[in-house]
Amino acid sequence: MRCPWCSNPEGLSKDGTLMVDEGKLVDAVCPNGAIQNQKIDRSICLSCHSRECITKNKNLGIRFPCQRYSVKSLIAEVQRAGSLFYDGGGVTLTGGEATMQFEAVKELLSALKASNINTALETNGTHPRLPELFPLLDTLIMDMKHYEPGIHQQVIGIGNSVIIGNIKKAAVEHADTWLRIPLIPGFNDSDDDAHQFANFFKQLSYEKVSIEVLAYHEFGKVKWNQCGMEYPFKNGCLSNGRRKEYTDILKKYELNLIHT
Numbered sequence: 001m002r003c004p005w006c007s008n009p010e011g012l013s014k015d016g017t018l019m020v021d022e023g024k025l026v027d028a029v030c031p032n033g034a035i036q037n038q039k040i041d042r043s044i045c046l047s048c049h050s051r052e053c054i055t056k057n058k059n060l061g062i063r064f065p066c067q068r069y070s071v072k073s074l075i076a077e078v079q080r081a082g083s084l085f086y087d088g089g090g091v092t093l094t095g096g097e098a099t100m101q102f103e104a105v106k107e108l109l110s111a112l113k114a115s116n117i118n119t120a121l122e123t124n125g126t127h128p129r130l131p132e133l134f135p136l137l138d139t140l141i142m143d144m145k146h147y148e149p150g151i152h153q154q155v156i157g158i159g160n161s162v163i164i165g166n167i168k169k170a171a172v173e174h175a176d177t178w179l180r181i182p183l184i185p186g187f188n189d190s191d192d193d194a195h196q197f198a199n200f201f202k203q204l205s206y207e208k209v210s211i212e213v214l215a216y217h218e219f220g221k222v223k224w225n226q227c228g229m230e231y232p233f234k235n236g237c238l239s240n241g242r243r244k245e246y247t248d249i250l251k252k253y254e255l256n257l258i259h260t
């Protein structure tokens with residue numbers, strides 16, 4: 001997916017993205033001349049594998065928020081933190097999109113369940129094998145960004161047929177599914193959109209499904225710049241109170257609405 005309002009753009013590339021705060025950048029941390037006058041030439045970084053600006057000459061102006069872990073080391077870390085998991089605590093996998101690493105996610109969730117650790121997954125719902133994870137998840141959290149396939153394709157870059165299929169399966173097979181609508185101005189925030197979503201949700205075995213509306217925010221905007229990318233979402237802000245008005249429409253359909 002390529003949602004133009006993404007709040008975690010550093011997760012868009014599976015190989016990670018250098019994040020740069022030019023005001024704090026120190027030219028000398030790069031031995032390859034990629035940083036001059038506090039500006040970075042990312043074309044030089046493409047062929048740099050040592051990343052001495054991060055690994056050796058650290059400074060606050062540059063970081064690489066991507067690290068590789070083996071599944072074993074993650075399991076060991078979770079088990080070390082076990083004493084923190086009281087009162088419903090546990091592990092939530094989120095992203096980026098965790099299911100892009102499907103086999104590793106499945107192995108990790110299997111090990112967590114075997115250790116009786118509570119598990120949750122936040123996913124965009126696009127993985128065709130997602131239902132294989134249902135038995136390993138205490139809570140399944142899926143986005144539903146738009147009900148109309150053409151608009152989904154046009155704005156986000158892919159259609160929604162797999163997502164809809166996974167939502168329908170989850171509503172039948174999974175005991176605790178949360179569906180989230182990210183409320184995006186000009187994309188899915190009209191009254192008609194609210195009615196269309198509600199009509200879709202009413203077709204589900206919705207007593208097992210919770211619905212949450214999340215209001216658009218621009219917290220990710222600065223991160224797009226730090227990743228060297230222009231923030232592509234230009235539709236402005238959500239008006240004050242719009243999330244509540246929208247939720248009020250959904251309430252008329254007697255859906256199981258939540259606000260976390």
Ligand code: SF4
Pocket residue numbers: 029030031032033034035040044045048049050051052053054
């Ligand atoms: S990634 Fe390599 S080339 Fe780029 S700033 Fe860091 S050290 Fe320099």
